[in-house]
Amino acid sequence: MLLVGCGKMGGALLDGWLAARTVDHVVVVEPQGAFPADAGAAGQRIVRCAGVSRIPPGFDPDVVVIAVKPQVMDEVVPGYAGFVRPGTVFLSIAAGKTIDYFTARLGADAAIVRAMPNTPASVGRGMTVAVPNAAVTPEQRRLCETLMGAVGQVAWVEDESMMDAVTAVSGGGPAYVFLLIETLAKAGVAAGLPEDLAMKIARATVAGSGELAARSIEPAASLRKNVTSPNGTTQAALEVLMADDGIQPLVDRAIAAATARSRELAS
Numbered sequence: 001m002l003l004v005g006c007g008k009m010g011g012a013l014l015d016g017w018l019a020a021r022t023v024d025h026v027v028v029v030e031p032q033g034a035f036p037a038d039a040g041a042a043g044q045r046i047v048r049c050a051g052v053s054r055i056p057p058g059f060d061p062d063v064v065v066i067a068v069k070p071q072v073m074d075e076v077v078p079g080y081a082g083f084v085r086p087g088t089v090f091l092s093i094a095a096g097k098t099i100d101y102f103t104a105r106l107g108a109d110a111a112i113v114r115a116m117p118n119t120p121a122s123v124g125r126g127m128t129v130a131v132p133n134a135a136v137t138p139e140q141r142r143l144c145e146t147l148m149g150a151v152g153q154v155a156w157v158e159d160e161s162m163m164d165a166v167t168a169v170s171g172g173g174p175a176y177v178f179l180l181i182e183t184l185a186k187a188g189v190a191a192g193l194p195e196d197l198a199m200k201i202a203r204a205t206v207a208g209s210g211e212l213a214a215r216s217i218e219p220a221a222s223l224r225k226n227v228t229s230p231n232g233t234t235q236a237a238l239e240v241l242m243a244d245d246g247i248q249p250l251v252d253r254a255i256a257a258a259t260a261r262s263r264e265l266a267s
């Protein structure tokens with residue numbers, strides 16, 4: 001594997017792949033980012049290069065993971081056109097950047113999977129949605145499925161235009177959940193709790209609820225109803241959160257803004 005960019009998301013994926021031992025030989029192109037502490041553990045060879053020109057000659061990766069920011073893509077991607085070979089698939093995790101964007105710079109023969117993972121991949125609980133181009137072979141699709149499946153769940157779509165909304169919902173989703181922890185804790189402080197206790201119970205509640213949602217087969221609405229005693233305290237809160245001007249229109253606006261931003265990043 002060749003990993004181009006090992007920042008927050010590329011690093012999270014590499015952490016997950018190393019922990020799951022999905023990869024054993026990775027060349028990482030990363031100007032100055034941090035490396036996982038266990039990089040190069042027994043049986044794993046992780047080679048770091050400061051730039052594309054430093055990649056060991058003859059290195060022939062089965063997959064090139066593109067994990068740099070969309071804003072530097074124009075200067076980075078053309079440098080990897082030399083890796084377009086029948087046995088190599090490009091796996092982009094960039095927000096906004098379309099398959100056409102990559103074929104314009106790598107050539108029409110390039111096998112490209114556009115994917116959108118999220119940072120819980122670093123603990124094996126990621127969610128990745130992916131779309132392949134016509135040059136991707138069934139074997140390459142399986143390889144990408146194996147990589148993304150090693151760090152969480154995978155869903156494939158055939159309609160690439162869905163990727164903007166996917167980016168808004170699951171790509172950025174962890175940030176909204178962490179914001180929920182912050183807002184719950186702040187509200188707890190406003191209601192009279194000490195800051196450390198408010199943060200502890202907010203974090204544990206979101207983490208525990210996430211785990212319950214992951215393990216339960218009940219729909220989210222049922223899990224919500226299980227907490228909501230008739231005329232109890234949760235109902236009082238939900239009447240505020242589920243009012244016409246409550247959380248739904250706010251989240252609708254947030255997701256619309258992120259979706260629009262993903263479309264803007266395409267060019």
Ligand SMILES: NC(=O)C1=CN([C@@H]2O[C@H](COP(=O)(O)OP(=O)(O)OC[C@H]3O[C@@H](n4cnc5c(N)ncnc54)[C@H](OP(=O)(O)O)[C@@H]3O)[C@@H](O)[C@H]2O)C=CC1
Pocket residue numbers: 004005006007008009010011029030031032033051067068069070072076093094095116117118119171172
């Ligand atoms: N963060 C997230 O939760 C998610 C991010 N993504 C996508 O992942 C991609 C990376 O985002 P993120 O990890 O957040 O960003 P980061 O800035 O954390 O990571 C990008 C990394 O690429 C490095 N880099 C810059 N130029 C080059 C280069 N020429 N060659 C190789 N590496 C280079 C950067 O180094 P330096 O800092 O030194 O410039 C940095 O470490 C983006 O396209 C984003 O849309 C997708 C899903 C979720």
Ligand SMILES: O=C(O)[C@@H]1CCC=N1
Pocket residue numbers: 095167171172
């Ligand atoms: O904020 C971003 O643009 C990236 C894509 C999804 C999560 N982080």
